Amino acid sequence: MSKKKTNKIPTVELDTKYEEHYQKGQEYFRKDDMPRAFEEFSKAIKLKSDHANAYTGIGVVYRRLGDFKKSRENLEKALLLNIKSPAAHNNLGNLYYEEGKLELALSEYLRAARLNSTLPAVYYNIGKTYRRLENFKRAVKNFEKAIKLDPNLPDAYCSLGYTFYRLEKLSKAAETFKKAIELDCKYCKAHNGLGIIMDEMGNKERAKEEFEKAIELDPLYPWPYYNLGLIFFNEGNIKLAIKHLRKATELGPKKAQLFHGLGYVYQKIDKLELAITQYKKALELEPKSPKSHNNIGYAFMAKGDLKECEIYLLKALEIDPKFSVAHHNLANLYLQQSNIEKSLIHFNKAIELEQKNAWIHFDLALAYEQLGEIDKAIEHLLKAISYKPEEAQFHLNLACLYETKGNLKDALKEYKKTRILNPDNPWVYAKTALIYQIVGKYNKAIQDYKKVIELVPDNVWAYNHMGSIYLARGEHLKALESYKKSFHYEEHMSETYLGLALSLISEGKLLHAIEDLEHAIEEDPSNLEAHINYINIHHKFDFLKRTTEKYKKIIKEKPDEGYAYFGLALIYLINKKPEEAIKMFTESLKYFTDKPLIYYYRSKAYLMYGAKDSAYRDMRKALEIDQKNLEFIYTLIDFLLQINRFEIAKSLLPLIEDQSPSSPLALCASARIDLYEHKIKEAEDKIKKAKIQERRYYLLPFLSGKLAELKGKPSLAIKYYKKSLKYKPFWEEARKEIEKISAVKRLKVEG
Template sequence: MIAGVLLSSGGCSGDSNARKQKYFESGQQYFQAGKYQEATIQFLNAIQVDTSFAAAHYQLARCYLRQKLLSSAYRELAVTVQLDPKNWQAQLDFAGLLFRSGQFSDARARAASILEDNPTEPGAQLLLATSDGELGNLRLAIDEAQRGVELAPDKPAPYVTLGLLQEKAQQLNLAEQNLEKAVSLDAKFLPARMGLGTFYQRRGRWQDAEAQFRAGIEADNSDPLPRSALSALYFGWGKKDLAEKTLQEAKKAIPNDPAAYRLLGDFYVASGETGKALNEFALLSQEHPDDLAVKKRHIGLLIGNKQYDKATALDDEILKQNSKDAEALLLKGETLNLEQRFAEAVPVLEASGRSNPDDPAAHFQLGLAYFRNGNLDGAEREWRESVRLKPSLLEAQQNLAMLELRKGDMRQLEQSASDLLKYAPSAPQGYLARGLVRMKRGEFAGAESDLRRTIELDPRNAMAYTRLGDISLTQQRFAEAENFYEQALAQDPRSPEALQGLVTQFLLQKQPVKARQRVEAQVARVPDQSSFQYLLGKTLLADHKTAEAAAALTKALELDPKNLSASLLLGQAQEASGQLDQAASAYEHAMQANAGNAQPYVFLGALEEHRGNWQKAQDLYRKALKLQPDQSAAANNLSYLLLEHGGDINDALSLAQIAHDGMPQSPNAADTLAWAYYKMGSYNSALPLLQEAVKKAPQNATYYYHLGLVYQKTKKVAQAKNSFQRALQLDPKSPRAEEIRRALAELNTPPS
């Protein structure tokens, strides 16, 4: 019985080996014939039979490289070198791909590792040199390239590498000599022709460069690279017609090579001829219906041209054939994002990420969809993954900085600023982020320098003007602040931060009418902005125009029912004018429109407390704390109600401590915590808190009453009398007035 099982197992293993080898050999044949898509399918079949088949993973990586599918090639090379670390060619290809993706330090480390076991491997030696060249270590790089020449003195590649590094080091005569040496060793070695031609082009020696690129075409008429270089040369030379003609000829001369027949369409894209590009890729899609890269390029152009319906139709054709095509899913998700169908975009982009977890663009787009759906944690997670995979992805870095600013996470914002400045030193976003960090730290001179640099690089950056206004406002340079805020609004008439800054600087100068008039002018210009209607309501309240304020706040909520600030301020305005039912409705609306936000519960709780409905107020505060356990105002108010209405003193103390931790400067929180200590008999703990409270709020009768009781319990009669008398003086009609008078009478009665 056991022997039978073993034989059966052995037979299955043999079948599996035969099947995977058959797929592998078929893939090899397709690869040799240049049929890379067919080869890809066969190598995938072989891997499906045996996931640890290192040779199939490597050949699959080579197929992806030939098809310019670099992310997929990266993934397969990573698997290959993990399964077969001694496959030095795979190691070298992987290091080369790291270099191509800008990961020069990693490429250098892998090249150095290869050389430890293969010290005479010229390919690794040259990759080490070029990596050091990109890292700025030119002197070392040149020495390493010369070592490459010593390893292969009769090969052209080392001379090309050395010559290009010498050109970078401005050793131009030596560079030209070595590039010419490479050509002399092998006149048909394209990198030599390309290197020398590019050298001439950078020197403005157009005819010499043209001769080299044409010689490259003659050397290998089937390679599109010299034709592409010749077209770029003509374009830079100001001969656009010749550039276009060269690529038209490439398409005819090499009709079956995707890298050749796509050149013309890519040229139209690069030169901004969108109509020609769309027509060219539409034609290519018909001529090469099996070339998914062409179809996807066409879809991308349609998306960029806002032809979303056409893009979706073509995308669905691809997904009908392969529902897990990562790039097609990404294109569809991007389209849904652009159509603002964010909820629909999420599952599509999640599927794209599952199909290709190493694609930074998929993580970026999924982050956008999460953000627009209110999932900030998900957005942050996806954007962090996208910049981990591609640190130079500026949009993701910028969005992370925006999130970090919103959260007040200065440590992470500082890191994002550093990354932005590292990967894009001439882009404004890094200076803006660093300026915001410096502002938060109070380093205003450095912040101002960064913000001014932001404006130099991006003169229309409204946020930079706004933050310069904030700095001027902090330093009470009001005229300068006003000017910066006005410049911000000139660049972005819908900027709520800039208009808020203007309002604040007018109010600080005790000019509420000017504040209101400025907001009214902006509302007339942008009447559909909810945040502006909110600011109008705020300035009208400051000018004691309650009815007009309520109308503006109502308008703000019509424009944006989720405008929490408008709901709460409307409720406060209605409370102030005695419209308690309407105020309650405003807070209830805020609860429904902002599910998960604790603030409306706190405001409604305070209203019910004012009405005398303390049990209902307690329930509302508890709901607020369930949503946000550290909500300081809810903790404070609930604690006080428990203390006043016979609730659990230990619970009250715990809540009061939460409130005081969250609002350490609040005299109200200090009083509540002191009152809890008083109720527990901890008078010495209560005393400094009440002393702090009356110092910060010397007009509050309740605080003096509580302080008097503590003094009374600690036998400090004179201080107790003074405190009670001050409480009566501040509020002689207080509900506690009779209790205070009795306490004073007791203190004035001599002991028997």
């Protein structure tokens, strides 16, 4: 029986033909000609079905065509044929990477690296995967290894640049992107990356140049449009921002982040429906994205639809219970709903997940402030500042909290830090000016009020306060000029009229002042300072009877007008009718529970009545209402010395000295204590130091009068007390001292 003839190809020729088809397949693949690449790899497999390389090639083609199932089948077949094929492991890793199965991808890449440690592409892929897994240090290590194996690999430099950016190593990132561009000047992604770094480093113009260059090199690459859009938005060019962000979404319709960016801009300009539409497009692309659910929820919160907001935020946490941003937003939502218990649970969870997130600590501080737990609020603001020390808003809020606690010393420090970080915020200068005014540093206060006016020329409040300082310094013309400037604007009119009246009173033009005081009361009947001066002028001219009838008539016609009870009480006090005064002040407090002036004057009535303990209680109550008013602490010290409560008075001194050490007010308060103890030299030294800082400080003439009395110089004392009245024309204590000394002089003459 004869043997059957076969057309068997010799082994050498078979190997040659296999290699020829395989290499052609590789060439077509590099040219992105997938059909021909597939054809050539298939021919190679027909020749030698037991060789892994061709199956690897077919698997890569299927992956590029989007058929992941067939891609995996062929790559796994390649590995069955050759489990030690680094190419098959690497490409199976690429498949898993595209599917988002990062841990599986990393496992395959690491196997490839173990089989062949000289392949730069493998280390590049490992670095890329670690970056996606946010293990940036390991990503850097593997990108650097890829570069070491191939120093001319622009992809590795570019990816390393983006990793340095995530590590906030901006200088290194810039250097690395520049190296990628040096290797390939037409590398669009590297120009885009360098643009991001320039933007972060504050070089906006260079950033724009890089993004525009990236667009020029590849007009179909969406990310430079996106980044350029965000720069335009931050510059306030909303039209260009939206134009570029829309273009980005057109070019990258499957990139959820691009829709998030456009949604963010719409949300910031209060086009909330458009924002929600964009976020929902992102959600369609990534149905299980906690970020998309969170952003939709946040937009609904801004819209005021708290029910929908809660639904989306809870869904975000259902998908990812460790998504700190959603916990943060949910905490703010519950805070709005006054559901404090739930709010704190989510704030604490957010902090547990992101301990160094400054904004979570900031918002939690706001929550504690709302609860009235100021110490806890301060604790979290300090943490926020430790993580983000250059954020002006953190320092500003901390300053306000310190001020709320009456800690003016630390408040002033934080306001100063805020001014450095945000030098164009007029409100901060206003706050520092007020503190300087309280502690008697008038020159610094005026300087800051002028800065407020420079930034906001129509700020009536600043003109009025500056006028009050000029009055306290006895500079009546400057005060009058400042108050007159306020009349250009229709705000704070009651304070402006009061200021004008006080200027006229300081010049001795009492009758002219009455009209302005009436205007001040008409504008704001609760302006107690206006009532006090109005009544004092009428007392000066013996018109109190007519004024009494006026206040009684108001009470009869409008019994709920608390200011009328206050006015009538003040008249009774002047007429030395303490019992009636106490009754009327008490009635007034039913309508003005937060007015320390009423407690102050009622304490005077109690003192006149002989009820020292009640007087002291009212003084303490006034201080409790206005804890940060250091001038009132001085008044309380002076009051306590008048009723011989020296130890209590002395215990209050640190409240001023701790907040404003060596300020005119602190020196004057300490000098007042010394004068009570007859420590003449110590008091004199402190008065001199205060004069060096602010020679026109209103307390100095009064204390100088006290000092002259102790030195046995009554005429000089009267001179100083009279000078005090130029600063405060109705200063009762100064008048009493003048009357006391004058009475002693008369007795001596009569004797």
